[in-house]
Amino acid sequence: MKAVTWQGKRDVRVEDVPDPRIEEPTDAVIRITSTGLCGSDLHLYEVLTPFMTPGDILGHEPMGIVEEVGSEVTNLRPGDRVVVPFQIACGHCFMCSAGLPTQCETTQVTGEHMGAALFGYTRLYGAVPGAQAQYLRVPQAQFGPIKVPEGPPDDRFVYLSDVLPTAWQAVEYAAVPPGGSLAVLGLGPIGEMACRVALARGVEQVFGIDLVPERLARANRRGVRTYDLRAFDDDKALVNAIRDATGGRGPDSVIDAVGTEAHGSAVAKLAQQATSIMPRQLSAPFAERFSIDRLAALYTAIELVRRGGTISLSGVYGGMADPMPMLTLFDKQIQLRMGQANVRRWSDEIMPYLTEEDPLGVEDFATHRLPLAEAPRAYEMFQRKQDGAIKVLLEP
Template sequence: MKAVTWQGRRDVRVEEVPDPRIEEPTDAVVRITSTGLCGSDLHLYEVLTAFMTPGDILGHEPMGIVEEVGAGVPDLSAGDRVVVPFQIACGGCWMCLNALPTQCETTQVTGEGMGAALFGYTRLYGAVPGGQAEYLRVPQAQFGPIKVPEGPPDDRFVYLSDVLPTAWQAVAYADVPPGGTLAVLGLGPIGDMACRIARVRGAERVFGVDLVPERLRRAKARGVETYDLRDYADEKELVAAIRDETDGRGPDAVVDAVGTEAHGSAAARLAQQAASLLPRKLGAPFAERFSVDRLAALYTAIDLVRRGGTLSLVGVYGGMADPLPMLTMFDKQLQIRMGQANVRRWSDEILPYLTDEDPLGVDDFATHRLPLDEAPRAYEMFQHKSDGAVKVLMTP
């Protein structure tokens, strides 16, 4: 089959690889019909290269048709249409039963000290072959795959794999009070969708911050009060402008949907680039002990949120040596929630919104649809935010 493979920093290729097969009774094999390109994939493209191995199959936002199931998968059959969550979880351990499938005790990558295994996401999360491919082996298929109805196009449901539950959890963790205010830093796919979800869940005002014109236009068209980072001399000016709209206090909650590749962190960017250029045998230990993030977005979130407010961190961070303004965080009495999205915890709540009325705008959420063969161009375009690329779907 064809699959998108990682070969090195900023080097992905579509190659022929062996077809997946049933290896355990709880496996399924899914023929992929649509697969997304995620901002997290870009971290593998440049920042987290020390944890990658040439030939790793990328991707964690797939959906498709079940081809085959193992004997331990009673609720799926060949021909079922499914969305595959990005994490691999059993559904029966203590963590899963307590709505934390990202911490599944059956698939935890204990050798790396990490949580549940993820599709297509470094050896830290199990080095499981991902879904940017023609076929995908799905472990723990007795729990993971979400059956969806025939009929509507893939765009209606594919975002259940990651974008929708990640944005939903970000808003749920933000815990905006009825009629309250929320600021979202970063209007890429997750930030954009978080704004939409916040509005349908009752936030009175949503402020969105970015510096990419297409992202700002999309958010503004959905009723978000947008702020172009390029219009302000520094983050203090931006914070002051939003505080002026919230009685001088700041919003009730802030979602950081940027993460480790934030603009405005020049020194940290240089450190990340230097680490990514090291040979893997040197780069991985260095990254595990001394890795840093570009923290501009997080610092802005801490400054912006009102006292007693909530920070919801959904952008991926990976640093181990990052300085944080603990005095400010403690003095402001901030609540902070974060983590990978627990997809199956939220999927049943989200499904009623995926109707013909399309209140979340999923049907036209993708800006680009490309064949899988054009994955290298898709990665480059998404990395450089060129051609108005906000969300890319690929079709094998």
């Protein structure tokens, strides 16, 4: 089959690889019909290269048709149309039963001291072959795949794999009080969808902050009050502008949907680039022990949120030596919640929003649809924010 493989920093290729097959009785094999390119994939393209191996198959946002199931998968049969969550979880361990499939005790990557295995996401998360491919082996298929109806286009459901539950959890963790306000830092796919979810769930004031014109315009059309970072001399001016719109206090909640690749963190950017060009035998241990994130977005969130407010982190951070302003966090009595999205915990709550009325605008959410063969161009375009690329779907 054809699959998108990682070959080095900013080097992905579509190659022939062996077809997946049933290896365990809890496996299924899915024929992919649509698969997303995620902002987290750009971390592999640019930042997390020390944890990648040439030939790794990328991707973790698939949907498709069940081709084959193992003997213990009784909830699926060939021909079913399914969305596959990005994490791999059993559904019956203590953590899964507690609504935390990202911490699944059956698939935890204990050798790396990490949580549940993820599709296509470095050796830290199990080095499981990913979903930017024609076919996908799905472990723990007795729990993971979400059956969806025939008829509507893939765009109606494909975001259940990652974008929708990640945005939903970001809003849930933000805990905006009735009549309250929410600021979202970063209007990429997750940030913008978080804005849409918040508005659909009745949040009265939603502020969106970014510096890409196309992102700002899209969010503004959906009723988000947008702020262009380029219009402010510094972060303090931005913070003051939003405080002025919230009675001088700041928003009740802030979602950081940017994460480790934030603009405005020159030293951390240099450190990230250094690890990506070091010899592999040195770069991974260095990154594990001494890596730092570009924390500009998180610092802005801490400054922006009102006293006693909540910060919800959905942007991916991976540093081990991050300087945190603990005095400010403590003094402002800020609540901080974070983590990978627990897809199956939220999928039943999200499904009623995927109706013909399409209140979240999922059917026109993708800006680009490209054949799998054009994945290298898609990665470059998305990473460089070219051609208005905000969300890209690949079609095998």
